[in-house]
Amino acid sequence: MARNPHQAARLRRGIVLYAVVGLLLFVWAFPIFWAVVVSLKSETEVLAYPPNIIFEPTVRNYRDALVGGFSILPSFATSFIISGLTTVLTIMLAVPCAYAFARLRLRGKKALGFYTLVTQMVPPVGLVIPYFLILNRVGWLDTYQGMVVVYLTFSLPFAIWLMVSYMEDIPCEMEEAAFLDKANRFQALWHVVLPQVRGGIAVTVIFVFLNAWNEFLFAVQLGGNDVRPVTVAMYNFVSVEQTLWAKLSAAALIAMLPMIIIGFAAQRQIVKGLTVGAVKGGGRR
Amino acid sequence: MSDGKGRVTLRGIDKHFGAFHALKGIDLDIAPQEFFALLGPSGSGKSTTLRVIAGLETPDAGTMTVDGVDVTYAEPGERNVAMVFQNYALYPHMTVEQNIGFPLRMDGVPKARIPELAREAASKVKIDHLMQRRPGQLSGGQQQRCALARAIVRKPRLFLLDEPLSNLDAQLRLETRVELKRLHRSLDVTTIYVTHDQEEAMTIADRMAVFLDGDIVQVGTPDDVFNRPDNLAVAAFIGSPPMNLLPARFEDGAAIIAGERLALPPRSAPVPAEVVLGIRPSHVRIADTGIPAKVVLSENLGESMLINAEVEGVPVKVRLSEMRPIAEGATIRLAFDGGHVHLFDPQTRRRIA
Numbered sequence: 001m002a003r004n005p006h007q008a009a010r011l012r013r014g015i016v017l018y019a020v021v022g023l024l025l026f027v028w029a030f031p032i033f034w035a036v037v038v039s040l041k042s043e044t045e046v047l048a049y050p051p052n053i054i055f056e057p058t059v060r061n062y063r064d065a066l067v068g069g070f071s072i073l074p075s076f077a078t079s080f081i082i083s084g085l086t087t088v089l090t091i092m093l094a095v096p097c098a099y100a101f102a103r104l105r106l107r108g109k110k111a112l113g114f115y116t117l118v119t120q121m122v123p124p125v126g127l128v129i130p131y132f133l134i135l136n137r138v139g140w141l142d143t144y145q146g147m148v149v150v151y152l153t154f155s156l157p158f159a160i161w162l163m164v165s166y167m168e169d170i171p172c173e174m175e176e177a178a179f180l181d182k183a184n185r186f187q188a189l190w191h192v193v194l195p196q197v198r199g200g201i202a203v204t205v206i207f208v209f210l211n212a213w214n215e216f217l218f219a220v221q222l223g224g225n226d227v228r229p230v231t232v233a234m235y236n237f238v239s240v241e242q243t244l245w246a247k248l249s250a251a252a253l254i255a256m257l258p259m260i261i262i263g264f265a266a267q268r269q270i271v272k273g274l275t276v277g278a279v280k281g282g283g284r285r
Numbered sequence: 286m287s288d289g290k291g292r293v294t295l296r297g298i299d300k301h302f303g304a305f306h307a308l309k310g311i312d313l314d315i316a317p318q319e320f321f322a323l324l325g326p327s328g329s330g331k332s333t334t335l336r337v338i339a340g341l342e343t344p345d346a347g348t349m350t351v352d353g354v355d356v357t358y359a360e361p362g363e364r365n366v367a368m369v370f371q372n373y374a375l376y377p378h379m380t381v382e383q384n385i386g387f388p389l390r391m392d393g394v395p396k397a398r399i400p401e402l403a404r405e406a407a408s409k410v411k412i413d414h415l416m417q418r419r420p421g422q423l424s425g426g427q428q429q430r431c432a433l434a435r436a437i438v439r440k441p442r443l444f445l446l447d448e449p450l451s452n453l454d455a456q457l458r459l460e461t462r463v464e465l466k467r468l469h470r471s472l473d474v475t476t477i478y479v480t481h482d483q484e485e486a487m488t489i490a491d492r493m494a495v496f497l498d499g500d501i502v503q504v505g506t507p508d509d510v511f512n513r514p515d516n517l518a519v520a521a522f523i524g525s526p527p528m529n530l531l532p533a534r535f536e537d538g539a540a541i542i543a544g545e546r547l548a549l550p551p552r553s554a555p556v557p558a559e560v561v562l563g564i565r566p567s568h569v570r571i572a573d574t575g576i577p578a579k580v581v582l583s584e585n586l587g588e589s590m591l592i593n594a595e596v597e598g599v600p601v602k603v604r605l606s607e608m609r610p611i612a613e614g615a616t617i618r619l620a621f622d623g624g625h626v627h628l629f630d631p632q633t634r635r636r637i638a
Contacts, residue, residue: 171374174375177370178376178387178391179340180339180341181387183362183391184362191376191387
């Protein structure tokens with residue numbers, strides 16, 4: 001062998017690295033793989049023990065989940081409306097808020113910034129009952145506006161916090177140049193700042209939409225028969241007598257689909273969004 | 286062309302940033318169409334002064350007028366000033382044409398007219414062939430020209446430049462310096478120019494203000510500032526290397542240093558017994574007789590030699606036009622050209638005329 005010790009060490013490191021990554025990936029991906037397998041089995045096949053490796057796949061579960069008596073399609077639409085409205089409102093409010101945090105010298109900025117972060121630290125389960133009581137009092141239980149307002153309470157601080165780091169990366173001089181060129185604050189934000197944080201807005205949209213779509217805890221408590229997001233609707237296949245595992249799996253995979261599509265499409269933005277601020281260049285004052 | 290206006294007056298401008306006293310009551314008069322430099326080391330307040338003039342900072346006290354109108358609290362956009370920032374502050378998502386056209390767009394110029402006007406401004410700085418590029422696709426020099434074009438497209442009343450050359454390499458800096466001067470002549474707009482580079486200020490400005498620690502220590506032409514420094518601060522700052530400053534006694538029209546008598550031309554003002562004598566390194570000669578000095582180091586600067594010596598422990602630099610290496614540790618005799626000697630009062634720190 002012509003290989004020198006240095007190369008051999010590198011090869012060993014490579015093997016170890018791949019083994020660790022492979023193991024982690026397996027642990028992470030196995031449940032999804034299992035859900036796919038289960039969703040293609042018949043309900044009786046699912047309960048076979050030990051599980052059959054070889055079976056005749058069926059798409060019946062998908063048909064039932066989509067167009068059967070317990071179709072999750074209406075809930076799919078509900079989830080879209082709630083997540084969409086939450087996202088739109090969050091962006092509309094978070095962009096000016098984040099700009100104010102990043103740029104304006106305002107009284108109590110530090111305290112407000114701290115409060116914004118603190119809201120992210122409160123365990124959501126502690127808020128379910130207060131929210132329930134409040135929404136019940138104003139008659140917003142099982143309504144779209146009720147769900148959206150509750151989702152805003154956690155998506156908005158998160159979105160502000162994320163957008164601030166993007167805005168701080170834009171040199172102040174750019175806006176100052178715009179002010180000298182007779183732009184007012186709104187025009188500077190619109191023409192100079194926003195086009196440069198498009199990537200950040202995209203990331204925020206994705207995260208807010210994902211969080212709203214995947215939310216279960218508030219949805220199950222504050223929703224109802226009229227407004228039932230898809231995460232809750234899946235439980236139609238779970239009853240006291242039995243759990244329809246195959247249909248539940250099929251429904252879960254369908255519910256996952258939009259997220260998987262978004263995830264793939266925006267992979268680059270998401271990674272960028274998670275690392276922003278790690279190598280911050282500008283943004284003083 | 287401007288209408289021949291653009292007189293800037295600052296009175297008692299004071300500015301704090303937290304505990305830092307950035308400007309300590311600045312008074313300044315800048316004449317219409319003047320090319321005026323604000324010169325000083327970093328943190329001396331020159332950039333803050335420019336930002337006050339631009340309206341980007343509001344002074345804590347004092348007033349600013351342009352052509353007699355008080356604009357102390359006017360918004361930047363109301364002042365009809367254009368500025369070139371040190372980092373150019375070009376909008377990276379816009380093309381050169383859109384960057385240059387932005388002030389026109391904000392000013393309500395009809396959309397159809399903008400490309401033509403932008404091109405006109407771009408041609409003045411010779412980048413009209415790059416109109417569809419984005420700033421990221423331009424070299425440093427081209428970016429700088431783009432920033433200049435954006436500033437001149439609107440025909441402002443004041444033209445503010447914040448260290449516009451500091452991000453260019455040495456060769457380009459010299460070229461651009463000449464071009465800025467030419468541009469100023471053709472535009473005829475009052476131009477205020479911030480720099481820490483005294484050579485730049487000397488060569489380019491009609492007049493300049495020297496800033497130190499938030500104060501203006503002298504205002505004058507480059508000739509005034511270089512040849513007639515008002516005070517010790519300016520004397521110690523201007524020149525590369527700056528003036529030698531030596532403590533001396535003054536008796537019967539002569540300065541006495543290290544026991545040597547140096548006859549001086551008469552002064553119009555009374556001279557105290559203790560003075561600080563100032564002389565530029567190029568006005569010191571090595572002679573057979575004169576003030577004894579010990580050589581510390583001789584530096585070869587290519588066109589000249591710079592001898593670092595000490596007179597009674599005080600450093601003295603001598604610039605020699607001929608290349609004559611002198612051994613370190615040797616004792617030499619220095620002769621000062623009496624006509625070029627400045628005297629300063631160590632109490633008031635001012636020059637004695």
